[in-house]
Amino acid sequence: MQLVIDHICQSFPAGGGRVLPVLEDISLTLREEEFVALVGPSGCGKSTLLNLCAGLLPPVSGSIRFTGDDLTAELRVSIVFQETGLMPWRNVYDNIAFGLEAGHLLPPAERDERIRHYIRLTGLSGFEKAYPHQLSGGMRQRVGIARALAVRPDLLLMDEPFSALDAQTRLLMQEELVSLWEKTRLTTLYVTHNIREAVMLADRVVLLSRRPGRVKDILEIRIPRAERALPEHSAEIAGLESRIWSHISRDAREAMTEVQP
Amino acid sequence: MKSYEVQDNMRRWRRRYPAYVSLIALFCVLALWEAVCRSGAVSPLFLPAPTAILAALVDMIADGEIGDSLAASLFRIAAGFAAGAAAGLITGLVAGTSSLADRAAMPIVNALYPIPKIALLPLFILWLGIGELSKVTIIAMGVFFPIAMNTYSGVKNVDPLLIRVAVSFRAGWLFTMRHVVLPYALPMIFAGFRIAAGTALLLLVAAEMIAADKGIGALILHYGDLMITDRLMAGVIVLSLLGLLFHLFLTVLEKRLIPWHRP
Numbered sequence: 001m002q003l004v005i006d007h008i009c010q011s012f013p014a015g016g017g018r019v020l021p022v023l024e025d026i027s028l029t030l031r032e033e034e035f036v037a038l039v040g041p042s043g044c045g046k047s048t049l050l051n052l053c054a055g056l057l058p059p060v061s062g063s064i065r066f067t068g069d070d071l072t073a074e075l076r077v078s079i080v081f082q083e084t085g086l087m088p089w090r091n092v093y094d095n096i097a098f099g100l101e102a103g104h105l106l107p108p109a110e111r112d113e114r115i116r117h118y119i120r121l122t123g124l125s126g127f128e129k130a131y132p133h134q135l136s137g138g139m140r141q142r143v144g145i146a147r148a149l150a151v152r153p154d155l156l157l158m159d160e161p162f163s164a165l166d167a168q169t170r171l172l173m174q175e176e177l178v179s180l181w182e183k184t185r186l187t188t189l190y191v192t193h194n195i196r197e198a199v200m201l202a203d204r205v206v207l208l209s210r211r212p213g214r215v216k217d218i219l220e221i222r223i224p225r226a227e228r229a230l231p232e233h234s235a236e237i238a239g240l241e242s243r244i245w246s247h248i249s250r251d252a253r254e255a256m257t258e259v260q261p
Numbered sequence: 262m263k264s265y266e267v268q269d270n271m272r273r274w275r276r277r278y279p280a281y282v283s284l285i286a287l288f289c290v291l292a293l294w295e296a297v298c299r300s301g302a303v304s305p306l307f308l309p310a311p312t313a314i315l316a317a318l319v320d321m322i323a324d325g326e327i328g329d330s331l332a333a334s335l336f337r338i339a340a341g342f343a344a345g346a347a348a349g350l351i352t353g354l355v356a357g358t359s360s361l362a363d364r365a366a367m368p369i370v371n372a373l374y375p376i377p378k379i380a381l382l383p384l385f386i387l388w389l390g391i392g393e394l395s396k397v398t399i400i401a402m403g404v405f406f407p408i409a410m411n412t413y414s415g416v417k418n419v420d421p422l423l424i425r426v427a428v429s430f431r432a433g434w435l436f437t438m439r440h441v442v443l444p445y446a447l448p449m450i451f452a453g454f455r456i457a458a459g460t461a462l463l464l465l466v467a468a469e470m471i472a473a474d475k476g477i478g479a480l481i482l483h484y485g486d487l488m489i490t491d492r493l494m495a496g497v498i499v500l501s502l503l504g505l506l507f508h509l510f511l512t513v514l515e516k517r518l519i520p521w522h523r524p
Protein backbone atom coordinates (compact mmCIF):
# COMPACT_ATOMS: atom_id res chain seq x y z
CA MET A 1 0.00 0.00 0.00
CA GLN A 2 1.25 3.42 -0.94
CA LEU A 3 -0.05 6.85 -0.16
CA VAL A 4 0.17 9.12 -3.17
CA ILE A 5 -0.08 12.84 -2.57
CA ASP A 6 -0.62 14.25 -6.03
CA HIS A 7 -0.19 17.96 -6.83
CA ILE A 8 -2.01 19.17 -3.75
CA CYS A 9 -2.78 22.88 -3.44
CA GLN A 10 -4.59 24.25 -0.44
CA SER A 11 -5.70 27.69 0.61
CA PHE A 12 -8.03 29.20 3.18
CA PRO A 13 -10.33 32.19 2.92
CA ALA A 14 -8.57 35.08 4.65
CA GLY A 15 -11.48 37.49 4.89
CA GLY A 16 -12.30 40.34 2.56
CA GLY A 17 -12.55 37.94 -0.37
CA ARG A 18 -8.83 37.18 -0.30
CA VAL A 19 -7.35 33.72 0.06
CA LEU A 20 -4.36 32.60 2.05
CA PRO A 21 -2.35 30.08 0.04
CA VAL A 22 -1.06 27.43 2.45
CA LEU A 23 0.21 24.51 0.38
CA GLU A 24 1.47 24.80 -3.16
CA ASP A 25 1.78 21.85 -5.49
CA ILE A 26 2.79 19.19 -3.00
CA SER A 27 3.59 15.82 -4.53
CA LEU A 28 4.93 13.01 -2.40
CA THR A 29 4.59 9.26 -2.26
CA LEU A 30 4.79 7.33 0.98
CA ARG A 31 5.96 3.84 0.24
CA GLU A 32 4.77 0.78 2.09
CA GLU A 33 6.16 0.65 5.63
CA GLU A 34 8.01 3.89 5.15
CA PHE A 35 8.54 6.47 7.86
CA VAL A 36 8.52 9.98 6.42
CA ALA A 37 9.21 13.02 8.53
CA LEU A 38 7.77 16.37 7.50
CA VAL A 39 9.84 19.33 8.63
CA GLY A 40 9.11 22.99 8.03
CA PRO A 41 8.68 26.34 9.73
CA SER A 42 5.60 27.08 11.80
CA GLY A 43 2.53 27.89 9.73
CA CYS A 44 3.77 26.29 6.49
CA GLY A 45 0.83 23.89 6.34
CA LYS A 46 2.08 20.68 7.95
CA SER A 47 -1.04 20.12 10.02
CA THR A 48 -3.14 21.04 7.01
CA LEU A 49 -1.43 18.35 4.92
CA LEU A 50 -2.09 15.77 7.64
CA ASN A 51 -5.76 16.74 7.75
CA LEU A 52 -5.92 16.37 3.98
CA CYS A 53 -4.39 12.88 4.17
CA ALA A 54 -6.96 11.82 6.76
CA GLY A 55 -9.87 13.10 4.68
CA LEU A 56 -10.81 15.72 7.24
CA LEU A 57 -10.47 18.52 4.71
CA PRO A 58 -11.20 18.54 0.97
CA PRO A 59 -8.23 19.70 -1.12
CA VAL A 60 -8.72 22.82 -3.24
CA SER A 61 -6.93 21.05 -6.08
CA GLY A 62 -4.97 17.86 -6.52
CA SER A 63 -5.77 14.49 -5.01
CA ILE A 64 -4.62 12.05 -2.37
CA ARG A 65 -5.08 8.34 -2.88
CA PHE A 66 -3.97 4.93 -1.74
CA THR A 67 -2.59 2.58 -4.31
CA GLY A 68 -1.61 -1.07 -4.05
CA ASP A 69 -2.48 -4.54 -5.25
CA ASP A 70 -3.87 -5.84 -1.99
CA LEU A 71 -5.99 -2.82 -1.10
CA THR A 72 -8.95 -3.51 1.13
CA ALA A 73 -11.86 -1.08 1.17
CA GLU A 74 -11.51 -0.35 4.86
CA LEU A 75 -8.12 1.28 5.16
CA ARG A 76 -7.61 2.69 8.60
CA VAL A 77 -5.91 6.01 9.10
CA SER A 78 -5.03 7.18 12.60
CA ILE A 79 -3.99 10.66 13.57
CA VAL A 80 -2.11 11.75 16.65
CA PHE A 81 -3.34 15.33 16.86
CA GLN A 82 -1.08 18.23 17.74
CA GLU A 83 -3.59 19.44 20.35
CA THR A 84 -4.20 15.81 21.51
CA GLY A 85 -8.01 16.06 21.21
CA LEU A 86 -8.81 13.80 24.16
CA MET A 87 -12.39 13.64 25.38
CA PRO A 88 -12.43 15.43 28.76
CA TRP A 89 -15.23 13.19 30.04
CA ARG A 90 -13.39 9.96 29.31
CA ASN A 91 -10.64 8.65 31.53
CA VAL A 92 -7.37 7.34 30.09
CA TYR A 93 -8.70 3.84 29.52
CA ASP A 94 -11.87 5.01 27.82
CA ASN A 95 -10.04 7.54 25.69
CA ILE A 96 -7.79 4.82 24.36
CA ALA A 97 -10.90 2.71 23.75
CA PHE A 98 -12.55 5.48 21.75
CA GLY A 99 -11.28 4.46 18.31
CA LEU A 100 -12.15 0.80 18.88
CA GLU A 101 -15.66 1.71 19.99
CA ALA A 102 -16.25 4.26 17.25
CA GLY A 103 -15.16 1.88 14.50
CA HIS A 104 -16.74 -1.20 16.13
CA LEU A 105 -13.36 -2.82 15.71
CA LEU A 106 -13.03 -5.65 18.16
CA PRO A 107 -15.56 -7.70 20.04
CA PRO A 108 -15.80 -5.93 23.41
CA ALA A 109 -14.34 -8.97 25.14
CA GLU A 110 -11.06 -8.63 23.23
CA ARG A 111 -10.84 -4.87 23.55
CA ASP A 112 -9.65 -4.93 27.12
CA GLU A 113 -6.52 -6.88 26.30
CA ARG A 114 -5.67 -4.59 23.38
CA ILE A 115 -6.20 -1.43 25.45
CA ARG A 116 -4.14 -2.72 28.36
CA HIS A 117 -1.34 -3.58 25.97
CA TYR A 118 -1.12 0.00 24.73
CA ILE A 119 -1.47 1.44 28.22
CA ARG A 120 1.60 -0.56 29.21
CA LEU A 121 3.42 0.36 26.03
CA THR A 122 2.95 4.09 26.56
CA GLY A 123 3.82 3.87 30.25
CA LEU A 124 0.41 4.89 31.51
CA SER A 125 -0.15 1.96 33.85
CA GLY A 126 -1.76 3.12 37.07
CA PHE A 127 -3.44 6.09 35.37
CA GLU A 128 -6.26 4.17 33.66
CA LYS A 129 -8.88 5.95 35.74
CA ALA A 130 -7.42 9.46 35.49
CA TYR A 131 -9.20 12.13 33.47
CA PRO A 132 -7.25 14.22 30.95
CA HIS A 133 -7.26 17.34 33.17
CA GLN A 134 -5.48 15.30 35.83
CA LEU A 135 -2.61 14.39 33.49
CA SER A 136 0.52 16.25 32.50
CA GLY A 137 0.86 17.51 28.94
CA GLY A 138 3.23 14.70 28.04
CA MET A 139 0.95 12.04 29.48
CA ARG A 140 -1.93 13.43 27.46
CA GLN A 141 0.13 13.11 24.31
CA ARG A 142 0.92 9.52 25.20
CA VAL A 143 -2.79 8.80 25.58
CA GLY A 144 -3.29 10.29 22.11
CA ILE A 145 -0.57 8.01 20.74
CA ALA A 146 -2.02 4.94 22.44
CA ARG A 147 -5.48 5.79 21.08
CA ALA A 148 -4.11 6.07 17.55
CA LEU A 149 -2.11 2.83 17.75
CA ALA A 150 -4.86 0.79 19.39
CA VAL A 151 -6.88 0.58 16.19
CA ARG A 152 -3.85 -0.90 14.36
CA PRO A 153 -3.97 1.61 11.50
CA ASP A 154 -2.68 1.09 7.97
CA LEU A 155 -1.44 4.67 7.91
CA LEU A 156 -0.31 6.60 10.94
CA LEU A 157 -0.26 10.39 10.86
CA MET A 158 1.50 12.07 13.76
CA ASP A 159 1.46 15.81 14.32
CA GLU A 160 4.29 16.75 16.68
CA PRO A 161 3.32 14.00 19.11
CA PHE A 162 6.20 14.67 21.48
CA SER A 163 6.13 18.47 21.53
CA ALA A 164 4.82 18.67 25.10
CA LEU A 165 7.42 16.28 26.48
CA ASP A 166 10.56 17.30 28.29
CA ALA A 167 13.84 16.54 26.53
CA GLN A 168 14.57 13.36 28.49
CA THR A 169 11.12 11.83 28.14
CA ARG A 170 11.15 12.83 24.53
CA LEU A 171 14.30 10.86 23.95
CA LEU A 172 12.83 7.84 25.73
CA MET A 173 9.62 8.10 23.73
CA GLN A 174 11.61 8.36 20.52
CA GLU A 175 13.44 5.14 21.37
CA GLU A 176 10.10 3.64 22.32
CA LEU A 177 8.64 4.72 18.99
CA VAL A 178 11.61 3.29 17.09
CA SER A 179 11.30 -0.12 18.74
CA LEU A 180 7.53 -0.04 18.38
CA TRP A 181 7.81 0.97 14.78
CA GLU A 182 10.33 -1.78 14.05
CA LYS A 183 7.75 -4.24 15.37
CA THR A 184 4.72 -2.92 13.53
CA ARG A 185 6.26 -1.15 10.51
CA LEU A 186 3.39 1.19 9.94
CA THR A 187 3.44 3.57 7.01
CA THR A 188 3.93 6.81 8.88
CA LEU A 189 3.85 10.52 8.14
CA TYR A 190 5.40 12.35 11.04
CA VAL A 191 5.38 16.12 11.53
CA THR A 192 8.03 17.59 13.74
CA HIS A 193 9.88 20.82 14.45
CA ASN A 194 12.71 18.89 15.94
CA ILE A 195 15.48 18.24 13.42
CA ARG A 196 17.24 15.65 15.54
CA GLU A 197 13.97 13.78 15.97
CA ALA A 198 13.39 13.74 12.21
CA VAL A 199 16.87 12.38 11.58
CA MET A 200 16.64 9.72 14.27
CA LEU A 201 13.24 8.40 13.23
CA ALA A 202 12.69 8.80 9.51
CA ASP A 203 13.57 6.92 6.34
CA ARG A 204 13.10 10.17 4.47
CA VAL A 205 12.90 13.74 5.64
CA VAL A 206 10.75 16.09 3.57
CA LEU A 207 11.61 19.76 3.90
CA LEU A 208 8.82 22.22 3.37
CA SER A 209 9.38 25.89 2.60
CA ARG A 210 7.65 28.57 4.61
CA ARG A 211 4.09 29.41 3.71
CA PRO A 212 2.91 28.68 1.11
CA GLY A 213 4.52 25.31 1.77
CA ARG A 214 6.37 23.65 -1.11
CA VAL A 215 8.61 20.60 -1.07
CA LYS A 216 12.08 22.11 -1.02
CA ASP A 217 14.14 19.00 -0.58
CA ILE A 218 13.91 15.36 0.35
CA LEU A 219 16.71 13.63 2.26
CA GLU A 220 17.12 9.88 2.35
CA ILE A 221 18.58 8.48 5.54
CA ARG A 222 20.06 5.08 4.89
CA ILE A 223 21.58 4.32 8.28
CA PRO A 224 19.51 1.62 10.04
CA ARG A 225 17.34 3.25 12.65
CA ALA A 226 18.69 1.20 15.54
CA GLU A 227 22.27 2.28 14.78
CA ARG A 228 21.73 5.99 14.41
CA ALA A 229 22.66 6.74 18.01
CA LEU A 230 26.00 4.92 17.69
CA PRO A 231 29.18 7.02 17.63
CA GLU A 232 30.44 5.72 14.27
CA HIS A 233 27.49 7.40 12.56
CA SER A 234 27.60 10.63 14.49
CA ALA A 235 29.46 12.52 11.76
CA GLU A 236 26.97 11.51 9.09
CA ILE A 237 24.02 12.31 11.35
CA ALA A 238 25.49 15.70 12.17
CA GLY A 239 25.95 16.36 8.45
CA LEU A 240 22.29 15.61 7.77
CA GLU A 241 21.20 17.76 10.67
CA SER A 242 23.19 20.75 9.52
CA ARG A 243 21.83 20.34 6.00
CA ILE A 244 18.28 20.46 7.30
CA TRP A 245 19.12 23.30 9.61
CA SER A 246 20.58 25.47 6.87
CA HIS A 247 17.39 24.90 4.85
CA ILE A 248 15.12 25.71 7.74
CA SER A 249 16.88 28.57 9.47
CA ARG A 250 16.71 31.11 6.64
CA ASP A 251 13.03 30.33 6.07
CA ALA A 252 12.22 30.45 9.74
CA ARG A 253 13.90 33.83 10.14
CA GLU A 254 12.03 35.22 7.17
CA ALA A 255 8.74 33.77 8.38
CA MET A 256 9.23 35.35 11.81
CA THR A 257 9.79 38.83 10.42
CA GLU A 258 7.22 38.56 7.66
CA VAL A 259 4.32 41.01 7.81
CA GLN A 260 1.13 38.99 8.16
CA PRO A 261 -1.30 39.42 5.26
CA MET B 262 19.12 41.24 62.62
CA LYS B 263 15.65 41.99 61.33
CA SER B 264 13.44 39.30 59.96
CA TYR B 265 10.30 39.45 57.96
CA GLU B 266 8.23 36.36 57.57
CA VAL B 267 6.41 35.70 54.30
CA GLN B 268 2.71 36.18 54.93
CA ASP B 269 -0.13 34.09 53.59
CA ASN B 270 -1.35 36.73 51.17
CA MET B 271 -4.10 34.57 49.75
CA ARG B 272 -5.77 34.17 53.12
CA ARG B 273 -8.78 36.38 52.57
CA TRP B 274 -9.61 34.64 49.28
CA ARG B 275 -9.23 31.20 50.75
CA ARG B 276 -11.13 31.59 54.00
CA ARG B 277 -13.86 28.99 54.41
CA TYR B 278 -16.52 28.97 57.07
CA PRO B 279 -18.18 25.77 58.28
CA ALA B 280 -21.67 24.89 57.07
CA TYR B 281 -23.37 25.53 60.43
CA VAL B 282 -22.80 29.26 59.94
CA SER B 283 -25.62 29.16 57.39
CA LEU B 284 -27.95 27.60 59.95
CA ILE B 285 -27.02 30.20 62.54
CA ALA B 286 -27.75 32.99 60.09
CA LEU B 287 -31.13 31.48 59.19
CA PHE B 288 -31.96 31.10 62.85
CA CYS B 289 -31.04 34.75 63.53
CA VAL B 290 -33.36 36.00 60.79
CA LEU B 291 -36.21 33.84 62.07
CA ALA B 292 -35.60 34.98 65.65
CA LEU B 293 -35.66 38.63 64.61
CA TRP B 294 -38.86 38.06 62.67
CA GLU B 295 -40.46 36.30 65.65
CA ALA B 296 -39.40 39.12 67.97
CA VAL B 297 -40.92 41.79 65.71
CA CYS B 298 -44.22 39.91 65.59
CA ARG B 299 -44.33 39.27 69.36
CA SER B 300 -43.65 42.90 70.11
CA GLY B 301 -46.97 43.77 68.44
CA ALA B 302 -45.37 46.27 66.08
CA VAL B 303 -47.08 44.68 63.08
CA SER B 304 -50.48 43.09 62.86
CA PRO B 305 -50.40 39.28 62.46
CA LEU B 306 -52.78 39.83 59.55
CA PHE B 307 -49.94 41.35 57.54
CA LEU B 308 -47.00 39.40 58.91
CA PRO B 309 -47.65 36.29 60.98
CA ALA B 310 -44.87 35.00 63.22
CA PRO B 311 -42.73 32.06 62.02
CA THR B 312 -44.13 29.90 64.80
CA ALA B 313 -47.69 30.73 63.72
CA ILE B 314 -46.84 29.81 60.12
CA LEU B 315 -45.30 26.57 61.29
CA ALA B 316 -48.38 25.77 63.34
CA ALA B 317 -50.63 26.50 60.34
CA LEU B 318 -48.42 24.31 58.16
CA VAL B 319 -48.64 21.43 60.63
CA ASP B 320 -52.44 21.79 60.73
CA MET B 321 -52.68 21.85 56.97
CA ILE B 322 -50.49 18.76 56.65
CA ALA B 323 -52.55 16.99 59.32
CA ASP B 324 -55.89 17.63 57.62
CA GLY B 325 -54.51 16.55 54.25
CA GLU B 326 -54.88 19.93 52.57
CA ILE B 327 -51.18 20.25 51.72
CA GLY B 328 -51.00 16.66 50.55
CA ASP B 329 -53.88 17.11 48.09
CA SER B 330 -52.63 20.41 46.71
CA LEU B 331 -49.06 19.19 46.46
CA ALA B 332 -50.09 16.04 44.62
CA ALA B 333 -52.00 18.10 42.03
CA SER B 334 -49.14 20.57 41.62
CA LEU B 335 -46.44 17.90 41.46
CA PHE B 336 -48.29 16.03 38.75
CA ARG B 337 -48.61 19.19 36.64
CA ILE B 338 -45.02 20.29 37.02
CA ALA B 339 -43.59 16.80 36.53
CA ALA B 340 -45.65 16.12 33.41
CA GLY B 341 -45.02 19.59 31.99
CA PHE B 342 -41.31 19.50 32.75
CA ALA B 343 -40.79 16.04 31.30
CA ALA B 344 -42.64 16.86 28.08
CA GLY B 345 -41.00 20.26 27.64
CA ALA B 346 -37.52 18.99 28.49
CA ALA B 347 -37.74 16.06 26.07
CA ALA B 348 -38.97 18.28 23.24
CA GLY B 349 -36.43 20.99 24.02
CA LEU B 350 -33.55 18.55 24.18
CA ILE B 351 -34.39 16.94 20.86
CA THR B 352 -35.00 20.30 19.17
CA GLY B 353 -31.74 21.72 20.46
CA LEU B 354 -29.71 18.65 19.48
CA VAL B 355 -31.14 18.45 15.98
CA ALA B 356 -31.05 22.20 15.30
CA GLY B 357 -27.50 22.39 16.63
CA THR B 358 -26.16 19.65 14.38
CA SER B 359 -28.29 19.79 11.25
CA SER B 360 -27.84 22.88 9.16
CA LEU B 361 -31.28 22.40 7.59
CA ALA B 362 -33.05 22.20 10.94
CA ASP B 363 -31.02 25.17 12.12
CA ARG B 364 -32.13 27.32 9.22
CA ALA B 365 -35.72 26.11 9.36
CA ALA B 366 -36.46 25.94 13.08
CA MET B 367 -34.28 28.42 14.91
CA PRO B 368 -35.86 31.64 13.56
CA ILE B 369 -39.25 30.38 14.72
CA VAL B 370 -37.87 29.37 18.12
CA ASN B 371 -36.18 32.75 18.48
CA ALA B 372 -39.39 34.58 17.60
CA LEU B 373 -41.48 32.64 20.12
CA TYR B 374 -38.90 32.70 22.91
CA PRO B 375 -39.55 36.25 24.21
CA ILE B 376 -43.33 35.79 24.55
CA PRO B 377 -44.20 35.59 28.26
CA LYS B 378 -45.74 32.13 28.19
CA ILE B 379 -48.45 32.91 30.71
CA ALA B 380 -50.00 35.20 28.09
CA LEU B 381 -50.84 32.07 26.13
CA LEU B 382 -52.84 30.46 28.91
CA PRO B 383 -56.23 31.89 27.82
CA LEU B 384 -55.55 30.54 24.34
CA PHE B 385 -54.62 27.12 25.65
CA ILE B 386 -57.73 27.04 27.83
CA LEU B 387 -59.74 27.84 24.73
CA TRP B 388 -58.05 25.06 22.79
CA LEU B 389 -57.57 22.40 25.44
CA GLY B 390 -60.20 23.20 28.03
CA ILE B 391 -59.83 24.28 31.64
CA GLY B 392 -58.57 20.84 32.74
CA GLU B 393 -55.04 19.57 33.40
CA LEU B 394 -53.91 19.60 29.79
CA SER B 395 -53.84 23.37 29.38
CA LYS B 396 -51.78 23.82 32.56
CA VAL B 397 -49.36 21.02 31.72
CA THR B 398 -48.96 22.48 28.23
CA ILE B 399 -48.16 25.95 29.46
CA ILE B 400 -45.47 24.55 31.78
CA ALA B 401 -44.07 22.43 28.96
CA MET B 402 -43.91 25.55 26.78
CA GLY B 403 -42.03 27.46 29.46
CA VAL B 404 -39.58 24.59 29.95
CA PHE B 405 -39.09 23.92 26.25
CA PHE B 406 -37.49 27.22 25.34
CA PRO B 407 -34.63 27.59 27.81
CA ILE B 408 -33.68 23.93 27.37
CA ALA B 409 -33.87 24.10 23.57
CA MET B 410 -31.82 27.31 23.48
CA ASN B 411 -29.17 26.06 25.88
CA THR B 412 -28.87 22.66 24.23
CA TYR B 413 -28.58 24.40 20.88
CA SER B 414 -25.76 26.68 21.94
CA GLY B 415 -24.03 23.86 23.85
CA VAL B 416 -24.07 21.73 20.72
CA LYS B 417 -22.98 24.64 18.52
CA ASN B 418 -19.95 25.17 20.73
CA VAL B 419 -18.64 21.61 20.53
CA ASP B 420 -14.90 21.68 19.97
CA PRO B 421 -14.46 21.00 16.23
CA LEU B 422 -11.22 19.17 17.03
CA LEU B 423 -13.17 16.50 18.92
CA ILE B 424 -15.51 16.09 15.96
CA ARG B 425 -12.47 15.61 13.75
CA VAL B 426 -11.13 13.01 16.18
CA ALA B 427 -14.41 11.13 15.99
CA VAL B 428 -14.53 11.34 12.19
CA SER B 429 -10.90 10.24 11.90
CA PHE B 430 -11.81 7.09 13.81
CA ARG B 431 -14.75 6.57 11.46
CA ALA B 432 -17.40 7.17 14.06
CA GLY B 433 -20.95 7.27 12.69
CA TRP B 434 -23.40 10.14 13.18
CA LEU B 435 -25.23 8.52 16.07
CA PHE B 436 -22.01 7.52 17.84
CA THR B 437 -20.62 11.03 17.49
CA MET B 438 -23.85 12.54 18.83
CA ARG B 439 -23.98 10.14 21.77
CA HIS B 440 -20.28 10.11 22.66
CA VAL B 441 -18.96 13.53 21.64
CA VAL B 442 -21.68 16.13 21.11
CA LEU B 443 -23.97 15.24 23.99
CA PRO B 444 -21.29 14.93 26.69
CA TYR B 445 -19.68 18.14 25.51
CA ALA B 446 -22.97 20.03 25.68
CA LEU B 447 -24.10 18.48 28.97
CA PRO B 448 -22.97 21.27 31.32
CA MET B 449 -24.76 23.81 29.11
CA ILE B 450 -27.85 21.60 29.01
CA PHE B 451 -27.89 21.44 32.78
CA ALA B 452 -27.73 25.22 32.99
CA GLY B 453 -30.83 25.19 30.77
CA PHE B 454 -32.52 22.72 33.14
CA ARG B 455 -31.92 25.08 36.06
CA ILE B 456 -33.44 28.06 34.27
CA ALA B 457 -36.32 25.85 33.18
CA ALA B 458 -36.95 24.70 36.76
CA GLY B 459 -37.51 28.30 37.86
CA THR B 460 -39.76 29.02 34.89
CA ALA B 461 -41.78 25.86 35.53
CA LEU B 462 -42.46 26.80 39.13
CA LEU B 463 -43.50 30.32 38.14
CA LEU B 464 -45.87 29.11 35.44
CA LEU B 465 -47.29 26.43 37.72
CA VAL B 466 -48.32 28.92 40.36
CA ALA B 467 -49.58 31.48 37.85
CA ALA B 468 -51.66 28.91 35.99
CA GLU B 469 -53.10 27.54 39.22
CA MET B 470 -54.03 31.00 40.40
CA ILE B 471 -55.81 31.72 37.14
CA ALA B 472 -57.52 28.45 36.45
CA ALA B 473 -57.52 25.76 39.10
CA ASP B 474 -59.43 24.78 42.19
CA LYS B 475 -56.66 22.55 43.51
CA GLY B 476 -52.89 23.02 43.77
CA ILE B 477 -50.49 25.12 45.81
CA GLY B 478 -51.12 28.22 43.68
CA ALA B 479 -54.88 27.94 44.11
CA LEU B 480 -54.40 27.36 47.83
CA ILE B 481 -52.31 30.51 48.23
CA LEU B 482 -54.82 32.60 46.29
CA HIS B 483 -57.70 31.13 48.28
CA TYR B 484 -56.22 32.07 51.66
CA GLY B 485 -55.21 35.46 50.31
CA ASP B 486 -58.84 36.16 49.46
CA LEU B 487 -59.88 35.05 52.95
CA MET B 488 -57.01 37.08 54.48
CA ILE B 489 -55.81 34.03 56.45
CA THR B 490 -52.19 35.08 56.21
CA ASP B 491 -50.50 32.28 58.17
CA ARG B 492 -51.98 29.61 55.87
CA LEU B 493 -51.05 31.70 52.84
CA MET B 494 -47.44 31.85 54.09
CA ALA B 495 -47.46 28.12 54.77
CA GLY B 496 -48.28 27.62 51.08
CA VAL B 497 -45.38 29.88 50.12
CA ILE B 498 -43.03 27.83 52.33
CA VAL B 499 -44.13 24.66 50.55
CA LEU B 500 -43.29 26.32 47.22
CA SER B 501 -39.88 27.30 48.50
CA LEU B 502 -39.22 23.74 49.62
CA LEU B 503 -40.41 22.46 46.26
CA GLY B 504 -37.94 24.74 44.51
CA LEU B 505 -35.13 23.63 46.80
CA LEU B 506 -35.96 20.01 46.18
CA PHE B 507 -35.86 20.59 42.43
CA HIS B 508 -32.47 22.27 42.76
CA LEU B 509 -31.11 19.46 44.91
CA PHE B 510 -32.34 16.83 42.48
CA LEU B 511 -30.63 18.59 39.57
CA THR B 512 -27.40 18.95 41.56
CA VAL B 513 -27.29 15.25 42.38
CA LEU B 514 -28.08 14.32 38.78
CA GLU B 515 -25.42 16.68 37.48
CA LYS B 516 -22.78 15.23 39.81
CA ARG B 517 -23.57 11.75 38.58
CA LEU B 518 -23.69 12.61 34.90
CA ILE B 519 -20.73 15.00 34.77
CA PRO B 520 -18.03 13.44 36.93
CA TRP B 521 -15.25 14.95 34.81
CA HIS B 522 -16.21 18.48 35.76
CA ARG B 523 -13.30 20.20 37.39
CA PRO B 524 -13.83 21.07 41.04
Ligand SMILES: Nc1ncnc2c1ncn2[C@@H]1O[C@H](COP(=O)(O)OP(=O)(O)OP(=O)(O)O)[C@@H](O)[C@H]1O
Nearest residue numbers: 012013022041042043044045046047048049082211
Ligand atom coordinates in the same frame (compact mmCIF):
# COMPACT_ATOMS: atom_id res chain seq x y z
N1 LIG C 1 -9.32 26.31 9.18
C1 LIG C 1 -8.48 27.31 8.79
N2 LIG C 1 -8.97 28.49 8.36
C2 LIG C 1 -8.15 29.48 7.97
N3 LIG C 1 -6.82 29.40 7.99
C3 LIG C 1 -6.26 28.25 8.41
C4 LIG C 1 -7.06 27.15 8.84
N4 LIG C 1 -6.25 26.14 9.22
C5 LIG C 1 -4.98 26.60 9.04
N5 LIG C 1 -4.99 27.86 8.55
C6 LIG C 1 -3.81 28.64 8.19
O1 LIG C 1 -3.01 27.83 7.40
C7 LIG C 1 -1.63 28.02 7.72
C8 LIG C 1 -0.99 26.68 8.00
O2 LIG C 1 -1.56 26.10 9.16
P1 LIG C 1 -1.05 24.72 9.74
O3 LIG C 1 -1.78 24.48 11.01
O4 LIG C 1 -1.16 23.68 8.70
O5 LIG C 1 0.50 25.05 10.03
P2 LIG C 1 1.64 24.10 10.63
O6 LIG C 1 2.65 23.93 9.59
O7 LIG C 1 1.04 22.88 11.20
O8 LIG C 1 2.22 25.03 11.78
P3 LIG C 1 2.76 24.60 13.24
O9 LIG C 1 4.10 24.01 13.03
O10 LIG C 1 2.85 25.90 13.96
O11 LIG C 1 1.79 23.67 13.83
C9 LIG C 1 -1.58 28.97 8.89
O12 LIG C 1 -1.20 30.23 8.40
C10 LIG C 1 -3.01 29.03 9.40
O13 LIG C 1 -3.31 30.32 9.81
Ligand SMILES: [Mg+2]
Nearest residue numbers: 046047082159
Ligand atom coordinates in the same frame (compact mmCIF):
# COMPACT_ATOMS: atom_id res chain seq x y z
MG1 LIG D 1 0.69 22.21 13.09
